[in-house]
Amino acid sequence: xxxxxxxxxxxxxxxxxxxxxxxxxxxxxxxxxxxxxxxxxxxxxxxxxxxxxxxxxxxxxxxxxxxxxxxxxxxxxxxxxxxxxxxxxxxxxxxxxxxxxxxxxxxxxxxxxxxxxxxxxxxxxxxxxxxxxxxxxxxxxxxxxxxxxxxxxxxxxxxxxxxxxxxxxxxxxxxxxxxxxxxxxxxxxxxxxxxxxxxxxxxxxxxxxxxxxxxxxxxxxxxxxxxxxxxxxxxxxxxxxxxxxxxxxxxxxxxxxxxxxxxxxxxxxxxxxxxxxxxxxxxxxxxxxxxxxxxxxxxxxxxxxxxxxxxxxxxxxxxxxxxxxxxxxxxxxxxxxxxxxxxxxxxxxxxxxxxxxxxxxxxxxxxxxxxxxxxxxxxxxxxxxxxxxxxxxxxxxxxxxxxxxxxxxxxxxxxxxxxxxxxxxxxxxxxxxxxxxxxxxxxxxxxxx
Amino acid sequence: xxxxxxxxxxxxxxxxxxxxxxxxxxxxxxxxxxxxxxxxxxxxxxxxxxxxxxxxxxxxxxxxxxxxxxxxxxxxxxxxxxxxxxxxxxxxxxxxxxxxxxxxxxxxxxxxx
Numbered sequence: 001x002x003x004x005x006x007x008x009x010x011x012x013x014x015x016x017x018x019x020x021x022x023x024x025x026x027x028x029x030x031x032x033x034x035x036x037x038x039x040x041x042x043x044x045x046x047x048x049x050x051x052x053x054x055x056x057x058x059x060x061x062x063x064x065x066x067x068x069x070x071x072x073x074x075x076x077x078x079x080x081x082x083x084x085x086x087x088x089x090x091x092x093x094x095x096x097x098x099x100x101x102x103x104x105x106x107x108x109x110x111x112x113x114x115x116x117x118x119x120x121x122x123x124x125x126x127x128x129x130x131x132x133x134x135x136x137x138x139x140x141x142x143x144x145x146x147x148x149x150x151x152x153x154x155x156x157x158x159x160x161x162x163x164x165x166x167x168x169x170x171x172x173x174x175x176x177x178x179x180x181x182x183x184x185x186x187x188x189x190x191x192x193x194x195x196x197x198x199x200x201x202x203x204x205x206x207x208x209x210x211x212x213x214x215x216x217x218x219x220x221x222x223x224x225x226x227x228x229x230x231x232x233x234x235x236x237x238x239x240x241x242x243x244x245x246x247x248x249x250x251x252x253x254x255x256x257x258x259x260x261x262x263x264x265x266x267x268x269x270x271x272x273x274x275x276x277x278x279x280x281x282x283x284x285x286x287x288x289x290x291x292x293x294x295x296x297x298x299x300x301x302x303x304x305x306x307x308x309x310x311x312x313x314x315x316x317x318x319x320x321x322x323x324x325x326x327x328x329x330x331x332x333x334x335x336x337x338x339x340x341x342x343x344x345x346x347x348x349x350x351x352x353x354x355x356x357x358x359x360x361x362x363x364x365x366x367x368x369x370x371x372x373x374x375x376x377x378x379x380x381x382x383x384x385x386x387x388x389x390x391x392x393x394x395x396x397x398x399x400x401x402x403x404x405x406x407x408x409x410x411x412x413x414x415x416x417x418x419x420x421x422x423x424x425x426x427x428x429x430x431x432x433x434x435x436x437x438x439x440x441x442x443x444x445x446x447x448x449x
Numbered sequence: 450x451x452x453x454x455x456x457x458x459x460x461x462x463x464x465x466x467x468x469x470x471x472x473x474x475x476x477x478x479x480x481x482x483x484x485x486x487x488x489x490x491x492x493x494x495x496x497x498x499x500x501x502x503x504x505x506x507x508x509x510x511x512x513x514x515x516x517x518x519x520x521x522x523x524x525x526x527x528x529x530x531x532x533x534x535x536x537x538x539x540x541x542x543x544x545x546x547x548x549x550x551x552x553x554x555x556x557x558x559x560x561x562x
Contacts, residue, residue: 251493
């Protein structure tokens, strides 16, 4: 039970009605009336080191406090919290391993001893955030930051909160991932048994789609090299990211083409690196945002895909139909066209589906089958057609939120060495995770006309 | 007898992520002792080369994880060793490529001189 206004309410996943799933909804009713202001990131780590401060709970508190400070808000004025309670990168607490009681007891705990270690509830956050005395609204946006920011934006627009923290955190433990949890059992419910129990790697579905893409359009895997190289270069300019902090390694075309296959034609560098990290944003009303420390970044729309493929893995045709549908929803609700995009920050964790996202968007006039040729042109942050200026998961490690942070920072003109210079950063789009099934956000320097 | 030693990095060498028990000086000494020495890792090849350059070790090869067979075809030696920390990504492919496999602690205990 989360503490709310002195009382307590349970926190639930946001209801389906929150999400803008359908076409034909028109302009978002809260277009330009909600803004992102503050950003807070924790340090990154490859794996948890066993210390309380670097547990997923500890780094989440750090990210939240940094976001509040960045926005210049009194913590007592925060009245909303939207977050994802799941924090696993694929790592679960090993069955039979003694619980880390020193870290558990370093904080106020909930009924679940692993809350704050391998998961994160709103109760845990509020139990350990004495400064957040004004929380009246809590909700879960499950899966990733892309989901949570849609929930928070809608909540502010609907008047359920006026100053809302949005939080997403990831834990990663020692050992191999995707080997524990349900995957370690003797049975897995539903169709995930086909993928998980019988052992295809996570990138298998995307690899199949990419293979079909190459066959259909006459493209080759090595045409992805400029995208990978660009993503890592951008990521190395993202001081909050893992690679910039710990292993400042570029990926050259030679490196990329020499990497081993994970699920051919997806190689090692088409996959992202699981890490520990947390990020928080502070969203508020456009009116309040104007009086805070940072420049407001207005939200013009949020959109969601809940498309279910006919079978286990979406076909290329299904992917293309859905990314095009998602783009129509994004543009319709924001009242913009593809021509209005200053840059794009669609998801990339797996690299081999980024082109599906941007072709669906028609970014810079792209049609299906054209993105890999586009990658052979200037897609850098200094050119007229920036692709993934955040560097995404490929450039910064697995978080699924670098793209959102980058959109906010670029529009606020505080992306540092990563700042786009070939375009004026006015309107941007970010979101994911999958081309079929995800949540998307349109960010703007102005509230729109 | 001419021998070639391939080092995995992550989980094997002290510079690895996670760090392993084999020191960079251990690698340097094997090189000074006349062994053919290099790395076989999932790290980008350019990053492997940069790491060796940083330590002033002129390695004979730096390759991706699946390229041990290529290494064997490029260098003539009487015996080929690969030292690593993973059953699936080091031991099995090393043995498939005709290398003798050593865990890091076995490499430390082995008299190389």
